[in-house]
Structure formats: C-alpha cells, structure tokens
Amino acid sequence: MALEKSVKPPRSLGERLQGFDRRWIFLAMGLAIVIPLLAPLNLPFKPSPMVKALYDTIDSLKEGDVAYLSVDLDPASTPELEPFFRAVVLHLKRKNVKIAIGSTWYAAPPLIERWIRDAVEPQQAFAGQDGYEGKPDRPYEKNVDYTWLGFREGKEAVINRLGSDLRGNYSGRAADGTPLDRIPFMKGKNRLGDFDLVILVSAGSPGAKEFVQQVQTRYNIPMVASVTSVMTTDLTPYYQAKQLLGLAGGMLASAEYEQLVGKPGLGAKAADVLSVGHLVVILAILFGNIIFFTTRPGGARWLRRRFRGGRRR
Amino acid sequence: MVKKQLPLLLGSIAGILVVADLFVPQGWLAATSDRLFEWGQILAAAALVLGGINLMQVNYPKIRRREEDWPYKVVLLVSAAAMFLVGIPWHEIGGARSPGEVVVERGGAAGQAMLRIEAARPDAVVKIDGGAVPIDGKMIGRASRDGHPLEIALAPGKHKVQVAMTASGYGVLDAEFDVAAGQVAVAHAALPMDWGKEGRVRTWAYDHVFSPCNATMFALLAFFIASAAFRAFRARNTEAALLLGAAIIVLLGRAPIGTLINRNLPDITNWIIDWPNNAGRRAIIMGAALGAIVTGLRVLLGMERQHVGGE
Numbered sequence: 001m002a003l004e005k006s007v008k009p010p011r012s013l014g015e016r017l018q019g020f021d022r023r024w025i026f027l028a029m030g031l032a033i034v035i036p037l038l039a040p041l042n043l044p045f046k047p048s049p050m051v052k053a054l055y056d057t058i059d060s061l062k063e064g065d066v067a068y069l070s071v072d073l074d075p076a077s078t079p080e081l082e083p084f085f086r087a088v089v090l091h092l093k094r095k096n097v098k099i100a101i102g103s104t105w106y107a108a109p110p111l112i113e114r115w116i117r118d119a120v121e122p123q124q125a126f127a128g129q130d131g132y133e134g135k136p137d138r139p140y141e142k143n144v145d146y147t148w149l150g151f152r153e154g155k156e157a158v159i160n161r162l163g164s165d166l167r168g169n170y171s172g173r174a175a176d177g178t179p180l181d182r183i184p185f186m187k188g189k190n191r192l193g194d195f196d197l198v199i200l201v202s203a204g205s206p207g208a209k210e211f212v213q214q215v216q217t218r219y220n221i222p223m224v225a226s227v228t229s230v231m232t233t234d235l236t237p238y239y240q241a242k243q244l245l246g247l248a249g250g251m252l253a254s255a256e257y258e259q260l261v262g263k264p265g266l267g268a269k270a271a272d273v274l275s276v277g278h279l280v281v282i283l284a285i286l287f288g289n290i291i292f293f294t295t296r297p298g299g300a301r302w303l304r305r306r307f308r309g310g311r312r313r
Numbered sequence: 314m315v316k317k318q319l320p321l322l323l324g325s326i327a328g329i330l331v332v333a334d335l336f337v338p339q340g341w342l343a344a345t346s347d348r349l350f351e352w353g354q355i356l357a358a359a360a361l362v363l364g365g366i367n368l369m370q371v372n373y374p375k376i377r378r379r380e381e382d383w384p385y386k387v388v389l390l391v392s393a394a395a396m397f398l399v400g401i402p403w404h405e406i407g408g409a410r411s412p413g414e415v416v417v418e419r420g421g422a423a424g425q426a427m428l429r430i431e432a433a434r435p436d437a438v439v440k441i442d443g444g445a446v447p448i449d450g451k452m453i454g455r456a457s458r459d460g461h462p463l464e465i466a467l468a469p470g471k472h473k474v475q476v477a478m479t480a481s482g483y484g485v486l487d488a489e490f491d492v493a494a495g496q497v498a499v500a501h502a503a504l505p506m507d508w509g510k511e512g513r514v515r516t517w518a519y520d521h522v523f524s525p526c527n528a529t530m531f532a533l534l535a536f537f538i539a540s541a542a543f544r545a546f547r548a549r550n551t552e553a554a555l556l557l558g559a560a561i562i563v564l565l566g567r568a569p570i571g572t573l574i575n576r577n578l579p580d581i582t583n584w585i586i587d588w589p590n591n592a593g594r595r596a597i598i599m600g601a602a603l604g605a606i607v608t609g610l611r612v613l614l615g616m617e618r619q620h621v622g623g624e
Contacts, residue, residue, distance in 0.1 A: 005481055008352050020539050022544070029536050029539045030536075045572060048579065075523070107523070113481070139443065158354060161350045164346075218335070233590050233594055234594065275568040281538060282565070284539050284542040285543070285557065287543060289546075289548055292547045
C-alpha cells in the first residue's frame with residue numbers, strides 16, 4: 001500500500017507545462033520593464049503618418065496664435081502622455097504660440113500645475129543642449145504667454161459649454177483669479193471656435209472622443225489629440241474623417257513626436273520598454289498556444305499533421 | 314404624481330430644448346440651452362455634497378455593526394474627512410500671511426550693491442532677475458551657502474528676486490527692489506506653509522498617496538495582460554487564429570522592435586488599424602449612436618423610467 005502511494009506515474013511534458021507557474025511571466029514582464037530602462041537599446045523608429053499629421057498641424061501655427069490645451073488625465077496615464085505634453089509645449093513655445101490650459105478631470109490639476117512649473121514657465125531647450133539642434137524656446141509668463149484656467153466639474157456638459165461659452169464656463173477668470181479680460185491674448189476668445197487650434201491630451205472619458213462628438217463637428221473646430229494606446233483604435237475613425245487633424249496614440253507616438261520636435265526625452269526612453277514588453281506578451285501568447293496544442297486530446301498528432309500538410313479527419 | 318411624473322416632465326422639456334437647439338438656429342433657444350448646461354454643471358457640483366452624505370449613510374452603519382471589511386470603511390471615511398480638512402485654506406482665515414519682503418539697508422562693500430537672502434527655510438531656492446544673474450554659475454541657487462545666508466553682488470539698479478521651496482505648497486517671495494552702490498537689499502523670505510487645494514499637505518497626499526496608488530493600479534495591467542495572453546489567447550479556430558495573428562503584428566508594429574524585424578511591419582500595422590479596425594470601429598460607433606438615440610427618445614417621451622425609480 002505504502003509502495004503504491006509513493007510511486008507516481010511520470011508526468012508528461014504537456015502535464016508539466018500545464019502546471020506552469022504564471023509568476024514566471026510576471027517576473028519576465030518585470031525584467032522587460034526594468035532592464036531596458038537601465039540599459040537602453042536605443043532602437044530606431046520612424047514617425048507614423050498620424051503623428052506626422054499632428055506635428056504638421058501644430059507646425060502650421062503662426063507666431064501670436066492661441067491654442068487651447070485640454071489636459072484630461074490622471075497620474076496613471078502620465079508615462080504615456082507626459083512626454084507628449086512636454087514636447088508639444090516646447091513646440092508651441094518655439095513658435096511663440098500663446099497657450100490656454102484647462103481640464104475636465106478632477107485628478108489632473110496638481111499634475112498640470114507641476115508640469116506648468118517644469119515645462120511651460122522655464123526655458124526647456126537651449127542651443128547645443130544634449131545635442132539639441134532645434135530653435136531654443138523662451139520662458140513663458142503666466143497670464144501673458146499662457147494661462148491656466150483650471151478644472152470644472154460636469155464632464156460632457158462642460159465640454160459642450162466650452163464650445164458655446166468658454167468664459168461663462170470658467171466664470172470669466174483664470175484659476176488664480178485673474179479676470180480673463182485682463183489677459184491680452186484672451187481678448188476675443190469667447191468659445192473654443194475662437195482658438196486657432198484645440199490640442200487634447202486625453203486618458204479616457206471625458207476626453208478627445210467627447211470633444212469631437214460635442215463640439216468639433218458642431219462648430220467645425222480644428223483639433224488634434226494625444227491619447228493612451230487603448231484609446232487609439234476608438235479615435236482613428238475621427239482622424240480618417242479629418243475631425244481630428246492629427247492623432248498620437250500611446251507611448252511610442254509620444255516618442256515619435258519628441259523625435260519630430262528634436263528633443264528626445266521620457267518617451268524615447270520608454271520606447272525600448274515597449275519593445276521588450278511587447279515581445280514578452282508575444283512570447284506568452286506563443287507559449288500558451290504551445291501548451292494548448294500539446295495538451296489537448298490528440299493535440300500533438302494534430303500539430304504534426306498540420307505542419308506536415310496532412311488532412312484533418 | 315409629483316415624485317415620478319414631474320421629474321419625467323422636467324427631464325423631457327429640458328431634453329427637447331437642448332435637442333432643438335442643435336437643429337433650430339434661434340438665439341433664445343441657444344441661450345436657454347446654455348443656461349441648462351450651466352445648471353447641469355451646478356447640479357453636478359452639488360451632487361458631490363450628496364455623494365459625501367451618501368458615503369456616510371452607507372458606510373457608518375456597517376462600521377457600527379462591525380460588518381465584513383469594516384476596518385477598510387474606517388480607512389475610507391477617515392481619508393475622506395482628512396482630505397476635506399486639509400483642502401480648506403486655513404492660512405487665509407484672518408488674512409493670508411505674507412511670504413516676506415525685501416528691505417534695502419546701508420552697508421556692504423563700497424561701490425557695490427549686494428543682495429542677502431534670509432530665508433525661514435534653509436532649503437529654499439533663489440532666482441535673481443529670472444535667472445539672468447547666475448548664482449554659483451547656475452540660473453537657480455540655494456538660499457544658504459555653508460550654513461550662512463546667501464550674499465551676492467549685483468549691478469546697482471532695479472532687480473527682481475524670487476525665493477521659493479522646491480516642493481509646492483509654500484508661499485513664494487517674488488519681489489522687485491531698487492538697490493544702489495553701498496547698499497544691501499535683504500530679502501526676508503518667510504515662505505509660510507499653505508493649506509487648501511494648493512497647500513503642502515494636500516499636495517503631499519496627492520504626490521505620495523493618491524498618485525502612486527493610482528499609477529500602481531494601471532501599471533498592474535502590464536502583468537495582467539501578459540498573464541491573460543498566456544492563459545486565454547488561444548488559436549482555437551480560424552477566427553481566433555486570425556485575431557491572434559493580427560494582434561502579434563500590431564504588437565510588433567507598434568514598438569520600435571517591429572522595424573528591426575521587418576521594415577514593412579509598421580506599414581502593415583497602420584493598414585490593419587486604418588482599414589479592418591476602422592471598419593469595425595465605425596460599425597460599433599454607428600450601432601452605439603443608434604442605441605443612444607433610441608434611449609434618448611425613450612427618456613424624452615417618458616417611456617424610460619428607471620432613472621426616476623420606475624420599472
């Protein structure tokens with residue numbers, strides 16, 4: 001009896017694979033994120049047509065134009081969207097475009113205020129800095145070159161109202177209480193349609209999709225958007241329909257935009273992580289399928305027939 | 314009648330006015346629609362108060378009865394109360410404290426104008442004339458040097474000094490002054506800690522509690538996706554195999570490594586996103602829009618009553 005208990009039949013390869021501990025996949029994914037950050041691969045990439053269109057749209061702005069920048073995100077999406085924010089602000093500052101910043105997300109203001117202190121107010125790019133060959137930008141002064149309008153609760157109702165009465169929506173004042181009438185570049189800017197371009201940095205709802213649905217079509221407002229990867233497929237129909245004049249989806253698109261602006265930063269560093277991370281997911285898919293085919297009844301035989309060109313019965 | 318029919322009637326009238334504004338170019342209609350959206354925003358803000366009361370009504374009885382997971386509910390209520398309290402601008406009660414001032418005194422080396430920084434917090438940073446006057450060769454310098462207040466020689470004339478903490482949530486001394494040769498401008502920077510929505514405590518809680526927790530939840534997706542890819546993404550039939558193939562191409566094409574494997578992969582990826590994906594998305598968008606129109610009509614006509622507690 002004791003002998004019967006101690007002797008177990010040997011497990012087949014398939015059975016052993018089925019018992020594969022998925023924590024190994026977690027470990028692989030962890031390493032795939034950490035190693036490229038510590039040892040960058042610097043793999044080359046080229047801008048996609050959607051990102052190029054976004055860049056060209058912003059590049060067509062003239063000195064003195066005014067852009068409305070809606071930053072609708074939370075800390076979870078900063079790795080994907082912060083690089084774009086910094087790059088687009090540099091691009092706008094180089095062209096001396098005035099910026100009005102607003103948000104429809106309650107969790108966004110502390111982040112935006114920090115990014116304003118880090119990227120909008122001080123000079124970001126100096127001539128000859130870290131191989132930077134572009135035109136230097138200049139420090140932006142609050143309520144002279146840019147204004148921070150703040151956050152308003154109400155989601156799509158707020159977006160709708162921005163289209164018809166932006167001043168009413170913000171009670172006629174910037175977030176620091178300065179009346180909008182006293183900000184020279186806000187003269188005549190009563191609704192979104194009065195701005196030369198609306199730039200959306202969105203991590204979900206309400207965001208780029210709601211801006212297109214609520215105000216773009218109705219008032220024919222020129223709009224571009226930077227969104228998270230998972231939102232990209234939701235928004236590509238709007239890009240094809242020219243409702244969005246440019247679209248940057250996810251971390252790689254942010255890196256592509258940085259490349260176009262000529263100042264690789266956080267996005268370029270993260271692009272390597274994306275490469276290795278995606279490889280881990282693909283390997284996980286392939287490994288899972290190998291287990292599936294080798295362990296299902298007649299799976300090995302089915303595989304052999306498939307690869308030798310045999311017919312299924 | 315009042316509890317159910319009146320909200321339905323009000324909802325219908327408001328809805329019809331807003332919809333009509335989209336099709337009828339009449340000034341009074343646009344003004345009414347704008348006013349309704351304004352009311353909507355006010356109601357959304359007021360709902361926050363109701364939400365707070367509801368939070369208490371739901372959680373407090375469960376804590377009192379020591380129901381399952383009651384300690385978490387204590388954490389929830391205490392956190393909510395703490396954030397509410399630190400969100401009040403206490404420092405403005407009784408008048409906001411001054412962040413400091415610049416006083417010009419006689420003294421200093423003959424023929425030279427000086428600036429001395431006396432900051433209440435030694436780790437404060439200083440910027441003179443927006444960074445035009447370098448401090449130890451940099452645009453921004455520390456307020457104290459080797460434990461002593463920073464002293465720096467200036468050209469006689471008008472200058473601007475900014476003294477601030479690197480962490481947000483403190484008052485900032487931002488002052489202009491006129492200093493002549495043989496004078497010292499002393500910048501007394503009090504840099505008081507602020508409360509309220511831009512205050513130190515709330516900012517700290519956002520940076521060190523909310524932000525990491527929020528980012529962690531999203532970052533975990535990478536691990537869940539890898540695990541789900543391993544366990545669930547199987548080529549069980551031809552359709553699933555097609556989906557799997559497309560997914561692998563897009564995964565490779567949307568990362569720099571795709572170009573390394575085959576330089577056409579990004580173009581193939583763009584084609585998949587532009588054509589098959591967009592066709593599918595459009596179908597979904599159109600379907601959802603038709604569904605939204607039907608639901609909207611049902612609400613406007615009073616046939617949909619779930620939102621007023623009906624069947």
